[in-house]
Amino acid sequence: MAGFKKDKTIVVNGEGSIRFDFGQENAAWLEFDSPDLSGKVEMSISEFNEPPVDASSYPVKTLSPKKYGNTYRLELNPELYEGVRFGWIHVRSFPKNWHITGVRLVCQIKPTNYNGSFSCSDTMLTRIWYTGAYTVKLNLLKDYLGAILMNRGDRFSWTGDAHPSQAASMVAFGNYDFVKQNIAYTSTQSNGIRSYALYWVLSLIDYYKYTGDTGTLKTYIDNACNKLDDAYKVYGTNPNLEYYGWDERLGAGFEHPNLAEPQNAYKMLSIRVWNEFSAAMAIYGRKDLQNKYRDYATEKMNVLKKDAAWYHNFGLHAGTDAVTTGLLNPGEKKAIYEKSFTDRVNRVSYSPFNQYFVIQAFALLNKYDDALSSIRDLWGGQIKYGGTTFFEDYRPSWNAVTGLNGAVPNNQCGFTSLCHPWGAGVTKWLSEEVLGIKPASPGFATFEILPHPGRTLTKVSGTTPTPHGAISASFNVTTGLCEFTVPPGTAGRIGIPKVEKNIRSIKVNGKPVWNGVYHSVTGIGGANADEQFVYLTGVQPGKYSVVVEYSGSTPKYVDPRESYAAKYIGADSLTGGNWGNIYGKDGYVLCNYNGNGNDKKSFPAYVTAVDYYKIKGNGQPNNVVWATNTTDSRALSSNAANSGARTAACLYAMDGDQVGYTFTSTITIKGTHDYKVSLYFLDWDRKGRKIAVEMFDAETSNLVAPVKIVEDSAGGAYLTYCYNKSAKFRINLVRGDNAALSGIFFDPVK
Incomplete structure (x- = not known):
């Protein structure tokens, strides 16, 4: 719906949306210039690459712009600016070609310098x-x-x-x-x-x-x-x-x-x-x-x-x-x-x-x-x-x-x-x-520089502003070349990091200061050592160039393995509401199947309760029955034989105060017992629901599975996990009107 002239003017030649990536987050408002705009346009901003959905509980980020001469500005609040990375111009109606001659974010921040x-x-x-x-x-x-x-x-x-x-x-x-x-x-x-x-x-x-x-x-x-x-x-x-x-x-x-x-x-x-x-x-x-x-x-x-x-x-x-x-x-x-x-x-x-x-x-x-x-x-x-x-x-x-x-x-x-x-x-x-730069007394009258590169870093450098001027330091534990600057009116203690190696000698400004004992050098009051550092003490104002002779090697650090206590089995977008003989062999919960928040359920012997919670109202999520007596195969069957009329229903989260994007379901089991649990999601009314699922241990609230996103549940979608303790699932909204859950199914672990 748009093309470019040689002078970078955008030619609008149809309905649609143009997205602009400004490359970084900004505190700004969005505006564009057009000498001949025709038809109707709206504008959007976002911190991610999709415009926020205009639902009742979302903050409005898509509006018609206000016109100032040939400039069209998106005004979302009296202060005008928001956090914005992406912007859109939406052409809603199109009578004839028109041109965009400029697009910009107008940024507002308090001027300040990077002194560190x-x-x-x-x-x-x-x-x-x-x-x-x-x-x-x-x-x-x-x-x-x-x-x-x-x-x-x-x-x-x-x-x-x-x-x-x-x-x-x-x-x-x-x-x-x-x-x-x-x-x-x-x-x-x-x-x-x-x-x-x-x-x-x-x-x-x-x-x-x-x-x-x-x-x-x-x-x-x-x-x-x-x-x-x-x-x-x-x-x-x-x-x-x-x-x-x-x-x-x-x-x-x-x-x-x-x-x-x-x-x-x-x-x-x-x-x-x-x-x-x-x-x-x-x-x-x-x-x-x-x-x-x-x-x-x-x-x-x-x-x-x-x-x-x-x-x-x-x-x-x-x-x-x-x-x-x-x-x-x-x-x-x-x-x-x-x-x-x-x-x-x-x-x-x-x-x-x-x-x-x-x-x-x-x-x-x-x-x-x-x-x-x-x-x-x-x-x-x-x-x-x-x-x-x-x-x-x-x-x-x-x-x-x-x-x-x-x-x-x-x-x-x-x-x-x-x-x-x-x-x-x-x-x-x-x-x-x-x-490693820290004040040792108020206002950096005395300070210390104790760098900790550990096993993964070979060099570190930088500057910290102080009321006396900048303190700067650099340490290279591979070459042994180090530098630091002490501003007037201060005195420091500087640690030369051993990084689990041996330090044979240290020279400061070309003169030996340490080889197991301290040697006097101008500006350095003394030296001592422990397992981590050789400390240069009483360091007076000035610039210092240091050469460290190391021997030995620093051990390698190995990141601990990322592991989860539960196992994510996978997703299924083919079965729909025909769960019988596939899911629920041990038991099931058909959420809100009987209306008014009442589930149709049959618990396994190892499950004692399935509870829900959300932040507002009566402590329960909202509920809706979309359809009863339907033959639509997306709706969950009422029985394991997949026979008879069906009901399409769910529990969902949504409040107008912007905290209703989530609710939880907690499954309580007796002691420990290996089981599979599958959650069924249904975007019955095709509102573009995208839902994120988090799984926690119900007792510790530790995360026990990676976050998963149900991208499209218009035809119904299952997520299946394996665990052996009580679990809590948090159902979060990503896109669409709300986060909705329609069923929970229990199966044996083969």
Whole structure:
């Protein structure tokens, strides 16, 4: 419906749609120029390669443009701009040829410079650092951090939810004044989420460490104390947490608050923040507050440790928050690591926000290679998907089923945002833990550079902005050539990484400083060593060129195998409603077959219940009977003989408040028993339903199968799995009006 003239003018010669890929996510609005448009046009934007569907629960992203002279602009909200990667011009009616002379995104971001940098031998990790920084940059609004979400309500940051964003912002841009403004803006913007209140205190501590701004710290001491005292008051009461993260193990956002895992995680987070605030108060000079919050942390940890098994029921997130208290002994850390941090699938949180704390725990466990492996899976997976910013939620197994830049599952958080600055904490982690630059005292008056290239990286370099100027460093553990710059007004401790090799000698600016003992060199106060580093201490301002002589070799790191506890058997789009003699040999559930949410069912002896849950209303999904007494073979038969009239029915998820994109079905079995379970999906009214299916262990909420997508169920489609425990399935909308489920069938494992 369109062609090009030599001058790149687009000639519109019929009805249809033109898609434009702008190559990266932008904070922008879409417009085009035409001197002679005729007929009717609409425009769309999206973060993926299809326009969002205009259904009642979707945010509207397709509208007729407004005309300004020869310019036609898509205006979706008063602020005009959204997160947009793809744009469309839809020609709805066509009386005659017309021309498009220009198409553009008009971008709006707060100007800021990349004063920090990061590079390493793994180009994916380098891209991850910059992608995180870019994600934050797109969301620097006029005077506070926000989110260019797809028409969601929380465009601005609440108390504490910007913690990873502010962390990334400081290492990438050094825009301390802006971070200070956001701390002020969010200091009272509470949304009632208790963990966020504690993250706000961590942000204040971060800001103080990076800037040395005692005036701002002093301003908010009382505010921070109120938040910390509230955590102490409710510590033993299992308070209503409302929310701890979108991960299923944390209660799936707001769906299941107050599960044991988030309750345990909140207690550990409280202890961590009391401990870190105590340390900040010690530096600031408030011994009373130092002692108060140190005592809070010590008191609660001592009570916990009276039971040797105090952490045994902790999952990934509670274990993470326990490790980051900094108060665990080696045995406790080892046990928590082995339980929750070695499973390649389930050591990754569904929420990149929460994964920021997981990789912090990896560092404290001295498991940097595992941390980098999880970073490649979670954040690298988003880039492999085609993302140029980081997402609100993500599972690595999406990539196998969505396709490059394809529409992603929507879920318990509503419409999935593909540009979410709260997911950018990995940028700060890479600067602090892999490049290794951290303040040792507020404002980088003293600092340390302790790089951790691990077994997979051969070189790392970069810059961190500080109030004194940039600190830069580079380390190459293959050639032994290293450099670092110490700005005026600072002093540093620099670790030369051993990477499990031997260091025979180190020269600084051409002079020997280490060959097992320290030799005096101008600007270097001393040297010592342990298993990981040779430390150059008391390093004074200046530029240093270092030559390291290594011997031996670094062992190779092997990623743990990605494995799932359940087995995905396959899909079937041929059987339709004729399930008899193929499915349901042990039993079945025909969803809503009797109407009003009443199933027709026959459970196997090993199944005790099949339950459903969704977030709104009466706790049950919606239901509809499309047709009764039908002979259409897509409708499920009422019996295993596939005889008689049929009913086409389903349970479905849909609410007008944007959280009705999903519901769950939990299958409870007695003990353990090998069984096959098949789910039947039917797009009876041909609404273009595309549905994503997640399978979890019902007790642990660990993901036990890769995410699968039912691309087309107009003729009926089955997905079949094999498992031996109780299971929970989450049915998520990808495209179409809603996510619908029509049947569940049980069969023996042959």
